Amino acid sequence: MENVYILMLIALFTLAIIDLVVGVSNDAVNFLNSAVGSKAVPLRKILIVASIGVAVGAVFSSGLMEVAREGIFIPGKFHFEEIMIIFLAVMIADVILLDFFNSLGLPTSTTVSIVFELLGAAVFVALIKIYYSTGDYETLFTFINTSKATQIIIGILLSVVIAFTLGSIIQYFSRLIFTFQYEKKLKYIGAIFGGLSFTALLYFILMKGISSISLVPPDFLDYVKNNSLIIVISGFLLFTGISHVAITLFKVNILKTIIVIGTFALALAFAGNDLVNFIGVPIAAWQSFEIWHAAYQATGVLPSQLLMSGLSEEVSTPILFLILAGLVMVTTLWFSKKAMRVTQTEIKLARQEVGDERFEPNFFSRGIVRYFIIVGNVFQSLIPDFLSQKMSSKFNKETVPVDEKGLEVPSFDLVRASVNLVVASVLISMATNLKLPLSTTYVTFMVAMGTSFADGAWDRDSAVFRVAGVLNVIGGWFVTACTAFLGAGLFAVIIYFGGIIAIAILVLLAVILIVRSTVLHSRKLKEEKKRKRFKRSDIITINEITIESSQNISSVIGRINKMYTKTVDSLGLHDLNKLKKSSKGIEELELEIDELKGNIFYFIKSLDDESVEAGKFYILILDHLQDMVQSIGFITRNSYNHVHNNHKNLKFNQTRDLKAIDTKMQVLFDDIKLIFDSHSFSNIDNVIAEKRVLLENVSELIQRQIDRIRTTETSPKNSKLYFGLLLETKDLISSTMSLLQLFQEFHKEAKQTNY
Known part of the structure; x- marks a missing residue:
């Protein structure tokens, strides 16, 4: 006792x-x-x-x-x-x-x-x-x-x-x-x-x-x-x-x-x-x-x-x-x-x-x-x-x-x-x-x-x-x-x-x-700690703007790349739980971009006199990043809603075509991430050259789906989702390339100014 x-x-x-x-x-x-x-x-x-x-x-x-x-x-x-x-x-x-x-x-x-x-x-x-x-x-x-x-x-x-x-x-x-x-x-x-x-x-x-x-x-x-x-x-x-x-x-x-x-x-x-x-x-x-x-x-x-x-x-x-x-x-x-x-x-x-x-x-x-x-x-x-x-x-x-x-x-x-x-x-x-x-x-x-x-x-x-x-x-x-x-x-x-x-x-x-x-x-x-947080005293000079922008772009590109692959794979498998996790990940990414844009006031206030003009570049970079996040957000959420509503699975050909685009986008985004991680900005031209080929591939898939609707496709919901995914993928690629072109121009001007 x-x-x-x-x-x-x-x-x-x-x-x-x-x-x-x-x-x-x-x-x-x-x-x-x-x-x-x-x-x-x-x-x-x-x-x-x-x-x-x-x-x-x-x-x-x-x-x-x-x-x-x-x-x-x-x-x-x-x-x-x-x-x-x-x-x-x-x-x-x-x-x-x-x-x-x-x-x-x-x-x-x-x-x-x-x-x-x-x-x-x-x-x-x-x-x-x-x-x-x-x-x-x-x-x-x-x-x-x-x-x-x-x-x-x-x-x-x-x-x-x-x-x-x-x-x-x-x-x-x-x-x-x-x-x-x-x-x-x-x-x-x-x-x-x-x-x-x-x-x-x-x-x-x-x-x-x-x-x-x-x-x-x-x-x-x-x-x-x-x-x-x-x-x-x-x-x-x-x-x-x-x-x-x-x-x-x-x-x-x-x-x-x-x-x-x-x-x-x-x-x-x-x-x-x-x-x-x-x-x-x-x-x-x-x-x-x-x-x-x-x-x-x-x-x-x-x-x-x-x-x-x-x-x-x-x-x-x-x-x-x-x-x-x-x-x-x-x-x-x-x-x-x-x-x-x-x-x-x-x-x-x-x-x-x-x-x-x-x-x-x-x-x-x-x-x-x-x-x-x-x-x-x-x-x-x-x-x-x-x-x-x-x-x-x-x-x-x-x-x-x-x-x-x-x-x-x-x-x-x-x-x-x-x-x-x-x-x-x-x-x-x-x-x-x-x-x-x-x-x-x-x-x-x-x-x-x-x-x-x-x-x-x-x-x-x-x-x-x-x-x-x-x-x-x-x-x-x-x-x-x-x-x-x-x-x-x-x-x-x-x-x-x-x-x-x-x-x-x-x-x-x-x-x-x-x-x-x-x-x-x-x-x-x-x-x-892994995520780079904006601090109003961090960014003052052009060089610091370049470093900060490179880190933000690399982080967003890397996460979008993973989310796109997970979404395509989960949609093909009709896996609701994984799509739900991807949707939550999108919310976190949106909040981070919104936080960066919310701190633009302090960013501009902290710039030195010689770097004020670069403020516009930083704002445009964030705008392109937001467009990219909105595109992947549309892709992920619509895929989740499609599966959550118990609609029909995508056809085998549709899943195969999306996976083919995903494979090419993985290569593209990995190259972009490597450029910004290593600051090898001279390689941007090579990546931009791949833009037209990838966009043409997406356009071909859109035409294929039009042909299917005329012949064999019987599901309006599948067609709506598939067209939406392809169009947002096209917008995602376009926003990414616009960002690269903007960064390339800014980097060239910054080098000319320094030298």
């Missing part, structure tokens, strides 16, 4: 390690996004600062099992056997849920997930207990502390609104004061801004960070709470003086200092406060086992007989567990690819410039943007023109300094990054002081969205995309609560009736899903 529960504890601690990895991967967005997005300091230094904060917060965390002690459910109503079922169900659900959000690259709340998993598992186990005992389901509320769940839901709603509103207001006035040319203003008002910021961060560290560290004397914490006003005033005066000296004498960029300290503070508070979300449940399970084991040795009580009232008492976590947890968290911070992906989601939604958008607009985002445009126009009409122009000039980004050649432009500047950290810190510390349930993820994310909105980052070109992204993330938070509740409840029921076999299957399932998710994510990253 005892061995069964030891195995359950081993499973719980194994899941806790996995949960630490997936949890930190998601929550890293809370303290990394401002520093990473603003590029205040190199990424390596950011990670070092965050690692120190995480390590200190984790190792010195008090580690109290808060979620059980505060009564999400009433431990005294459940037996030891049932408690272990609840905890196992919670950990399995938490690991799967958090990894799912990490794979999507969406931030979610680890606090909400663990609370609603505890709530869901406890509710389902309580329902089973009631069913087999009294049958009075009204007694369910005696097992559950419903007020706690209500407080958390209210906290979510309030934090979303308050964080966004305060972030918007404070950023708006900060920008009015500093403008986007803030360097000069820092000399005069940077000390005051630094004093306010450092005081807020100090108070945040004291209230949110140090309050969770077990080694801090309670008397000191009481002193901080009772003398908050004196600490704030004294801190402001002290830090303002220090900031003034640092700016004037040592030429310190005070904004970068704020960002570094703010990153440390948030990381410290995250590890010290949220660690319970990841290891609190297995620690509580271990403590439950100790309580039962002692009672079993003393009285022989069975696991199904001992009520766990003792679990509600405050029990500190052994320091060894905290050290190991801190080590796992720091390691994850450095090596987790998913952590960077979640961080990038928030950074992209908050970035200053328009560019590639991850989220598609929807009905709600369009409606919200349209409403705010109308309201904004009304307010604009109420403000005098001179005042409106004066305020608008403060948000002028046209003269923002451009980064040096070759460096990636920050997503937002140091002013906004500082406001993000300070406002989030103040809100979290206030909520902690008032003992309000609050998620650091909700606060940091919504503050970042509010500051980006106030900063004019959501303009008419990007607003519907950004609002759609925010709605997706907020919707994901509520999905987290529902999924956590139902998932943990379902797992609890399975374990309750399935026993040790069900536990083994569910743990194995969780591990398999994590491994599969990691492999798929790694494969996706490798595919993205």
